Amino acid sequence: MASDRYNARDAEARWQKIWDERGIFATRNDDPRPKYYVLEMFPYPSGRIHMGHVRNYTMGDVVARVKRAMGFNVLHPMGWDAFGMPAENAAMERKVHPKTWTYDNIAAMKKQLKSMGLSLDWSREIATCDPAYYKHQQKMFLDFLRAGLVERKKSKVNWDPVDQTVLANEQVIDDRGWRSGALVEQRELTQWFFAITKFAAPLLEALGTLDRWPEKVRLMQKNWIGRSEGLLIRFALDQATTPQGQTELEVFTTRPDTLFGAKFMALAPDHPLATVAAKNNPALRAFIEQCRHRGTAQAEIDTAEKLGFDTGMRAIHPFDPAWKLPVYVANFIVMDYGTGAIFGCPAHDQRDLDFANKYGLGNVPVVCPPGVDPKTFVITDTAYDGDGRMINSRFLDGMTFEEAKEEVAKRLERRLRPAALPAPQRGRAASEARQVGAGKQADPSPDRVPRSGPPISGEDAMAQRQVNYRLRDWGISRQRYWGCPIPIIHCETCGAVPVPEKDLPVTLPEDVTFDRPGNPLDHHPTWKHVACPQCGGPARRETDTMDTFVDSSWYFERFTDPWITNAPTDRQMVNAWMPVDQYIGGIEHAILHLLYSRFFTRAMRETGHIGLDEPFAGLFTQGMVVHETYRRANGEWAAPAEVKVETDGDTRRATLIATGEQLAIGPIEKMSKSKRNTVDPDDIIDTYGADVARWFMLSDSPPDRDVNWTEKGVQGAWRFAQRLWRLAGEAAEIAQGAPHERPSRFSAEATALRKAAHTALARVTDDIEKLHFNVCVAHIYEFANALNAVIGELGAQKALSEGSKGDPRYGAKAGSRGGSDGPSGSESAYAPDLRWAMREAVSILVRLFHPMMPHLAEECWAMLGHDTLVAQAAWPELEPTLLVEETVTLPVQINGRKRADVTVARDAGNADIESAVLALDAVKRALEGKKPKKVIIVPQRIVNVVA
């Protein structure tokens, strides 16, 4: 041995080169073995990897390596989510082209990922900004369009008037654009939408089949889709109070039972009926304007007062033509949900109550809680939303609220429209109602299926049962350059015309400038000017590009065959590989990315690109990497690399290395640039090696919780890596000359060693399947400790028998390192069965830690005399008989408290165990000569004596 230290830097580069040269991680599509697809969320090429990446990719790599060892054909690819705004920002700030910036970053990050020793199939690498990738995305956009899954409609957007672009909600901070600082305007723009709401029901239902997803994520998606069942009710408007042509108002309610508690109607400020009413009402117009300017910030919504404006219009109660309800415009009604209008029942809805109290509208309780006397039941400040029986509700009185819901639905479904609606207006009214009721679609396209279901269709019905979803269609238009162009050409005469497939891809022009705000594609002198593919007349290209979430909604499908050029996927390959068996990524994608991907896969199924619904069979959401923070007296943050932390007894002290200044140690927080508490993976890999970084990432915390990065912890991992290396060397020497054949008999010593090995094997295998990496690490420590003890003991024996001097505990080292060189089999001091068991044990150990520390494992594997790679070695085979002990030691409790142990034969009968237990001194003492009331014996577990 050249050195007594494991040189990670040298070894890691060496093994990475060998893996690379032999191409052992390239996955073949024609491999007959069962498939396993493990995937980590692909990174945005921001420039450098961070510790979150290290954690994410380490976990995925462990799974990939284990599954490979277990005989699966493993697909473990990597790519780049390469479109996005940061590239354009870099272009603006540093005058570098987004493409150059992106590809430079990809090169740098790829090098970093390679230094981690990940078992990735780089032959399938894709970048979403590559026309060879986005070409297929454009094709699918057109397929979706044809299938009615893409729509063009107006929608409200956050518009930054300075940068002249749409901003995502996340990019609006305190009503201002995050870059420009300009006050953001609400604008109506015509945009492209994916009709994700068409799949609202199946997306919700299928959540129940995703049993290998975290409950939390499924719940978040369920709430996001937000299904609610209710009744769409048509209220007639009192013609005497209403502008010409407005005859009715549709509302959605989940509480039709409370109809007799109605006190008012309320419209969203941007409800079409409100707009109509405001035409001749300047005060109402002013009120609506005021609502529009209200902040959208969370704090403001929380504290916002309920405000309303009486339009003067009156609606007629569906069950009583004489009952007129005032129609308000109210600031707490949103146009996005239901019909953008409600009937208010103050007694049973807190918001309605607040509103009614403010405007003196009163309330009538109609649901009486159980055990409360209806005569005394009064609502003042707190609405009652529990269950109970109906009161003050005419024909509903006495029913449960569920029965009442049903009764109202039945009656209104059947009921003829009231005479208040003059018959001749009917046709007109129906179409108006359509517009009013489904008013949120200001640009109605004939074949569009509205989110909230079709408006009431039966001419005579007053209501219709309806399921409503909170989910909104996915607006994908972005006024940006660095994204996938939307393959549409706008023609004056033909409208929006799809780019013919032969003309795909629509590529981004490279000669663009970023010297003024807005979309460079729009500014480009020639790019957008084209001939209409249909009529040949002058037309212009769509200059919006797609949301980058589109890019990441199908990359996992492309990985299954990234070489195919004439289609997004090879149907056979994608069906063979999908779904992803284990997907790993951050919880921050719980909704958007994961929901979009689920939608996209369904849309691909509809358009014939794939044969399944759900892309991810197993999902794991990992925790963040956190680090404590350091702050200088002047308030500036100090980075961990600039800080020296010393421990002095119980206190820890942080000093700024450069100045010796004392620093305040702050709370442990997510690694972030702003707090400067980041640790650079390159530094760690350079100092300790990738294996140590990987090991530490897995060791300290359960993978779904945050892990606290500490220097001490890394050093501990480093020490353990060194220890494994020494241990493997020592074990290899003891095992030298071990027989090839498995001995027929093993000494007690050898059996004990084998039991330790196989116990560890069983536990690690089990916990890896559960992704309990931190527990696997503990098992490996335990096994290494046990092996170390055996080697120490052997060394001591050998030292004694050889009459060596010195502390026998260090004999192993003295014996093996300084002992006879090149011990051939017959000269060995150790029995053949022990040598065989030692070889088996260390071989198991190396294969157990290989997924976590692959380079060190290769080094040890070679040390054991293998000329194969441990990366290609099979997972050790378990001998279950070794896990079964001949005798078991059972804890003995007296009245539920542990007092003694008893060792009995494994198959001892209860009678034998009981007599053995009753013979124990501790038991005799406790019983004081009396007979026990009861003796509970749980086989293989415990004995409890009830005195």
Place this chain on the structure above:
RNA sequence: GCGGGCGUGGCGGAAUUGGUAGACGCGCGGGAUUUAGGUUCCCGUGACGAAAGUCGUGGGGGUUCGAGCCCCUCCGCCCGCACCA
């Protein structure tokens, strides 16, 4: 407000799912080796106690032979959603 999760030594966390609480690591204490150590190795380490022992999984109560785990209740922290009718 609604929904969900969590609470175990000085710290991160284990606990075969109702059966020996505290595995494993970090830290800390003691010792050995070393010219030296931020090296390596060994021993110890939940609290109280000299010991026998007693107590102990956020607080209180319950079910059970037996509860960290199940039920009720209260407290604290974290996350998600939110005028969604």
